[in-house]
Amino acid sequence: MSEEPELFLSSFRVECTEQKPKGRLVQCERRTDPIEAWARITDYANNRGRFYEENHLEEWVAWCPQSIFPDDRVLVLASQNYAHLPEKIDLLVLDPAWRFSVVEAKIGNVAKSGGTPAYQIHMNQMRRYVDFLRSYLHPFPGRLTQYYRRFSERFHGQPRLLEEDLQRTFGADFLGPQRTNPFQEVYLAHNFDDHAVRYFKSQTVTPLDSIRLVYFRFDPADAYIEFRERLLC
Numbered sequence: 001m002s003e004e005p006e007l008f009l010s011s012f013r014v015e016c017t018e019q020k021p022k023g024r025l026v027q028c029e030r031r032t033d034p035i036e037a038w039a040r041i042t043d044y045a046n047n048r049g050r051f052y053e054e055n056h057l058e059e060w061v062a063w064c065p066q067s068i069f070p071d072d073r074v075l076v077l078a079s080q081n082y083a084h085l086p087e088k089i090d091l092l093v094l095d096p097a098w099r100f101s102v103v104e105a106k107i108g109n110v111a112k113s114g115g116t117p118a119y120q121i122h123m124n125q126m127r128r129y130v131d132f133l134r135s136y137l138h139p140f141p142g143r144l145t146q147y148y149r150r151f152s153e154r155f156h157g158q159p160r161l162l163e164e165d166l167q168r169t170f171g172a173d174f175l176g177p178q179r180t181n182p183f184q185e186v187y188l189a190h191n192f193d194d195h196a197v198r199y200f201k202s203q204t205v206t207p208l209d210s211i212r213l214v215y216f217r218f219d220p221a222d223a224y225i226e227f228r229e230r231l232l233c
Helices: 054-063 118-136 141-155 162-169 194-202
Strands: 006-015 024-027 076-081 089-093 098-105 183-189 210-219 224-230
Touching: 006 141, 024 054, 054 076, 054 089, 076 141, 076 162, 098 118, 118 183, 118 194, 141 162, 194 210
Parallel strands: 098 183, 183 210
Antiparallel strands: 006 024, 006 224, 076 089, 089 098, 210 224
């Protein structure tokens, strides 16, 4: 286990209903009692008998982005569970600083063995997604307007206008002259081994861009899940 500093982000219980068979995150207090061993979430089914899958994790974060962005107002712009961009990006999120966060979710480990290798997820997926978005999103928000109507119709149940949602989320003054958009690579997984942490620490990004490693812990006894961040400092 890496000894890199960690940051607690949020804690929830996964609640499954007829309307939300994949589950939703219901905020709860952080556990203070010690847990002997955290579970591998894919070994368990929810209370409706469905085993947890990667698209469930994507769904939870899409409907509750505060789980991994606890300190920011954010707007989910895209989710491959609802409408595909030309690249199959798990989640695309925007914050008030006009920073695009590209979320790549893995329900297993990012690890040299027994998981997805860090190099593979970084070079074969994330780098390709970010390179694509740098050109595809320009100019923003106009370039994403049609996609957002399709996405929002499936996500919210009715088509919505991107400019209105941006102003509703960030304020009437949010839209203005086109800005330089920093990109944040957000890797979400069950865990990152020492090799993965060292790999991501060694990667260089532009001064405006950044990398985050977010992982989760799960207790099947009451479907408790908490999100933490391994800090790359």
